[in-house]
Amino acid sequence: MDTLFVIRHAVVSDAPDIHALLQDAFREYAEAIGISELEALKETISDIEFEIANNTVFVAIIDGIIIGTIRIEITGDEAYISRFAVNSCYRGMGVGESLMNLADKYIKSKGIKRSFLYTASHNTNLVRFYYNRGFYTESVSHERGYPRARMVKEYPEIDLKLQPFVNIK
Helix, strand or coil: CCCCCEEEECCHHHHHHHHHHHHHHHHHHHHHHCCCCCHHHHCCHHHHHHHHHHCEEEEEEECCEEEEEEEEEEECCEEEEEEEEECHHHCCCCHHHHHHHHHHHHHHHCCCCEEEEEEECCCHHHHHHHHCCCCEEEEEECCCCCCEEEEEEECCCCCHHHCCCCCCC
16 A cells, blocks of 8 residues: 655644644553553643744644654754654554654754653563664653653764765766
8 A cells, every 4th residue: 555645844733633643642652551641641732832833843644634743852962852653543654764764864954963752661662663763772760650761862973075975877
């Protein structure tokens, strides 16, 4: 099955749809890790509007429906990736991978050398997803009532002068 989706910057009018997606995804996440309270579930549409206006939020869309989202907040020389979610009906189709790849490109374009995110350390599917994209577990804490991994990705500087040039004719 070929499915075409588009990824773009979120606009403020996307906030209600992003909110609905995040509520569904993070309820599922909370259930999977066995907790009832989760900060993401307390976020309001106004909070999302604020994030769209003040940080970078991307959305993935199929047929006018928001099916995925990712948020990037840059502070100093680090990027914090959060509120990453894909509608459960569209998982396994490359939507999450595409959102994460775009986040990487965006972060690198800003000259950021390190990004981080948090996820439940015993959610093996998510941890594996992040490991496969170059993240590693820096630490694990229990401050939110569950084992929560801080995962980090380093973006090494690429010296373009040392890269071989290939001329394709």
